[in-house]
Amino acid sequence: MESLESRDMEQQNKYISVRDLRKKYKRKRQKDLQVLDSINFEISRGEFVCIVGGSGCGKSTLLRLMSGLDPDYEGQVIIDHELVKKTDKRRGFVYQEHRLFPWFTVEKNIGFVMNDKDQEAKRRKISEVLELVGLKGFENAYPRELSGGMAQRVNIARALVNEPEILFLDEPFGALDALTRIQLQKELLTIRKKQKSTMLLVTHDIEEAVYLADRVIVLANRPAKILDIVEIHLPEIRDRSSEVFQKIRRNIYKYFESKDEKEE
Amino acid sequence: MRDKMKGSLVCSFESMFLIIVIVAVWYIAAETGSVSRILLPSPLTIGSTFMKKFGDGSLLTEIGISVGRVLKGYFFAVAGGICCGVIIGLSESIYRMTKILIQILKPIPPIAWIPLVILWMGIGESSKVFLIFLGGFFVVLLNVIDGIRYIDPKLLEVADAVETPKVKYILGLIIPAAMPSIFTGLRVALGTSWSCVVAAELVAASSGIGYMISNARNFGQMDVVIIGMITIGIVGKVMDEILKLLEKKVLAWNL
Numbered sequence: 001m002e003s004l005e006s007r008d009m010e011q012q013n014k015y016i017s018v019r020d021l022r023k024k025y026k027r028k029r030q031k032d033l034q035v036l037d038s039i040n041f042e043i044s045r046g047e048f049v050c051i052v053g054g055s056g057c058g059k060s061t062l063l064r065l066m067s068g069l070d071p072d073y074e075g076q077v078i079i080d081h082e083l084v085k086k087t088d089k090r091r092g093f094v095y096q097e098h099r100l101f102p103w104f105t106v107e108k109n110i111g112f113v114m115n116d117k118d119q120e121a122k123r124r125k126i127s128e129v130l131e132l133v134g135l136k137g138f139e140n141a142y143p144r145e146l147s148g149g150m151a152q153r154v155n156i157a158r159a160l161v162n163e164p165e166i167l168f169l170d171e172p173f174g175a176l177d178a179l180t181r182i183q184l185q186k187e188l189l190t191i192r193k194k195q196k197s198t199m200l201l202v203t204h205d206i207e208e209a210v211y212l213a214d215r216v217i218v219l220a221n222r223p224a225k226i227l228d229i230v231e232i233h234l235p236e237i238r239d240r241s242s243e244v245f246q247k248i249r250r251n252i253y254k255y256f257e258s259k260d261e262k263e264e
Numbered sequence: 265m266r267d268k269m270k271g272s273l274v275c276s277f278e279s280m281f282l283i284i285v286i287v288a289v290w291y292i293a294a295e296t297g298s299v300s301r302i303l304l305p306s307p308l309t310i311g312s313t314f315m316k317k318f319g320d321g322s323l324l325t326e327i328g329i330s331v332g333r334v335l336k337g338y339f340f341a342v343a344g345g346i347c348c349g350v351i352i353g354l355s356e357s358i359y360r361m362t363k364i365l366i367q368i369l370k371p372i373p374p375i376a377w378i379p380l381v382i383l384w385m386g387i388g389e390s391s392k393v394f395l396i397f398l399g400g401f402f403v404v405l406l407n408v409i410d411g412i413r414y415i416d417p418k419l420l421e422v423a424d425a426v427e428t429p430k431v432k433y434i435l436g437l438i439i440p441a442a443m444p445s446i447f448t449g450l451r452v453a454l455g456t457s458w459s460c461v462v463a464a465e466l467v468a469a470s471s472g473i474g475y476m477i478s479n480a481r482n483f484g485q486m487d488v489v490i491i492g493m494i495t496i497g498i499v500g501k502v503m504d505e506i507l508k509l510l511e512k513k514v515l516a517w518n519l
Contacts, residue, residue, distance in 0.1 A: 069425060087425040099422050103440040103517045112436055113426040142517055162426070 014042040015198060016066070016166070021075035023061055035061050037223035039075070043215075048192060048199045050209035053219030054256060059202045060096070060170050062224065066200065067093050067168045079166065092159035092197075094169040098151035100143040100158075106130070107139040110158045129157045132191055149180040156188075160195065169201040173208065185211055189236075206252050210245060211238050218255050227255050305487040313487040323476075323491070327499060330461050330472040333389070337396025338457045342450060345401050349408025350434065353442070359409070370402040374460045378467055387468035392461065399460030400453035407449025411442030444518050447511045454507055458500045473499075 023036040035058035043049050053059040064070040066077050068087040077084040079091075087093075100109045107126055116122040130136050133153040143151055152172060159167060169188075173181040185208060192199055203209055209216045210232060218227040230252060238245060287307055293299045294306035301309075317323040352358050374395045385391035415438065423437050439446075465474025473492055480488035512519070 067425075069421065087427070089426060093425055095418070095422070097418065099418050101419065101422075101437065101440070103443070104436075112428070112432070113422070115426075115429065144517070158422075 015045040015047075015080060016043040017076075017078045018042070018066065019076040019078070021062070021065065021073060021077060023058070023065060023070075023073045034223040036065070036073075037225050039224070039226060041217060041226065041229060043198065043200070046196060046198055048201070048212060048214045049217060050213035050215075051200070051202045051217045051219060052204065052206055052209045052252065053202075053224060054221050055204055057219050057221045058224035059204075059219050062219075063168050063170050063200065063202045067091050067166075069093065089162045090165045092162065092164035092167045094156050094159045094167065094172045096171045096174060098143070098148075098155040100151055100154055102143050105140045105142055106135065106146075106154050109143070109154060110161050113158055114161055125161055126157075129161045130154075132160065132194065133157045134187065147180075149176055149184060152176060152184065153187075156191070160191070163195075164197055166198045166200065167195075169199065171203055172201070174203070174205075181205075181208070188212065206249055207240065210234075210249050210252070211240060216252060218252055220255075228252075302484070302486070305490065310487045310490055313485075314491050317488070317491060323495065326471065326473045326476045327495060330465065330474065331499065331503075333392050333464075333472065334396055334454075334457050334461045337393040337461070338400050338454060340393070340397045341400030341453055341457060342404055344397070345404025345449065345453070346408055346446065349405045349446075350412065350438065352405075353409045353412030354434075354438065359413070366402065366405065370406065374398040374456075375463050378464070382468060392464040392469065395464045396457045396460045400457040403453040403456055404446075404449045407445050407452070408442060411445025411449075412438055414445070415441040443515060447507075447515060451504060451507050451511070454503055455500060458496070458503065462496055 018039055018041050021036055021039040022034070025033040025035060027033055039062065051059050051062060061070070065073045066079075066084065068084045068091065071085045100106075101112065104112065107123075107130075110126045110129065111122060114122055114125070116125070127136065127139070130139065133156050135150060135153050135157065138146070138150070138154075143154075146154065152175075156169075156172065159169075172188075173184050176184065188199075189212065201209075201212060213232055216230040216232060218230065219225070220227045230248065232248060234244065234248075290304070291307045294301065294304060295308075314323075352362055377395060377398055381391045381394055385394060419437065419441060423433055428437070461472065462474040462477070465472040466478045469475040473496060477489050477492035480486075480492065
């Protein structure tokens with residue numbers, strides 16, 4: 001990773017900065033597929049940002065580039081003055097599917113991503129993080145014994161155990177039933193309060209974005225471009241049924257509605 | 265699911281039915297004299313010869329010798345197959361380098377190796393162990409390679425994202441993830457190894473179950489030949505059952 005010279009003071013103060021980010025997928029005997037086109041935005045330390053967009057619009061790709069999972073891109077992703085070219089322990093990733101190893105218990109699944117030498121400290125950290133996601137006592141359970149919601153909690157715990165400065169979440173609640181989803185969204189806010197990490201969450205659920213985020217980045221469909229960045233000025237604990245909440249939701253929804261009509 | 269587990273060990277009536285019918289037809293054919301006793305001895309003759317061979321311990325001795333050889337050759341096949349398989353499966357360039365060679369060597373039956381192996385190693389124990397090794401090695405190897413190459417890349421990404429140390433990567437992720445495929449290889453390889461020992465002993469040996477068969481042929485003792493054949497079948501089945509039990513233990517997470 002190389003340190004970059006700052007362009008100006010304002011940009012330097014920003015914790016994460018994405019500049020002119022583009023991504024192409026090379027295809028055989030076809031034109032390259034442009035999935036991201038000239039993406040620019042910045043995120044401050046401790047901020048919770050949600051990225052919403054239609055399915056297949058490239059929002060997950062954006063998250064993968066920013067976390068270093070996919071280093072093949074044009075433009076710049078700068079986190080804490082460093083150009084992102086690979087993954088880093090300081091950045092946790094919560095995958096869309098739980099991706100737990102079926103042959104390991106919950107405890108060993110979380111332990112797998114840790115490189116702590118001290119076994120005692122390791123066990124303590126695992127138990128702390130399991131308590132944080134509300135799964136204390138499930139250390140010795142196997143993934144097949146867990147419900148979808150529980151598996152997703154372990155997925156989150158695994159991402160948190162190395163105490164990351166940034167947490168990337170790729171549609172973490174997409175496959176869960178509505179009630180479990182609401183429950184986990186609430187818990188994610190509690191976790192954020194305790195961990196104080198910066199969070200970036202990708203979702204296609206506008207309500208989820210408005211409920212969780214300080215700012216919502218709205219992406220257009222392929223190639224993904226930023227349509228709008230919406231600041232959410234709502235209290236910490238949000239009432240989904242309130243007038244203001246619904247108004248913000250409707251405003252974001254309009255971006256996708258008009259798109260559909262054009263296609264028809 | 266419980267029924268499935270039981271079914272393989274307990275001899276149910278359905279699984280025995282066909283065997284009983286075949287033995288009955290055979291018995292009638294032999295006892296009524298519609299088939300020459302020289303061509304096909306009666307089940308009764310076979311039964312009494314079996315009791316004699318079993319009683320004086322000679323049958324068990326021959327089985328013991330053959331099983332011992334199989335275990336030696338099989339051990340090398342498994343150890344070699346897993347080690348080479350992990351190396352080839354993990355490296356795209358080594359995979360491409362070895363692919364054609366393995367694909368050409370694999371279909372050569374171990375029996376075709378016999379002339380060369382006897383020339384190189386003589387007719388002692390080592391040549392038989394080597395033939396058994398050949399019989400099992402490629403089966404294990406290919407299953408290990410496939411097992412590793414078809415691991416869900418999403419699981420690999422979890423490990424890659426946190427810079428997992430190599431040893432932990434292999435022992436904690438690669439081997440367990442490939443284990444179902446590896447076990448398929450282990451079971452098929454045990455079967456092929458077992459048929460190789462018989463082939464090797466038919467050609468050059470002075471002991472073992474294959475020798476028992478070829479020796480009996482020279483004396484026209486078809487009852488002993490048939491006992492040898494049935495014994496090979498039963499021992500093969502028992503060995504497979506033992507591996508299946510082991511598989512159930514090791515792969516409990518996969519059931």
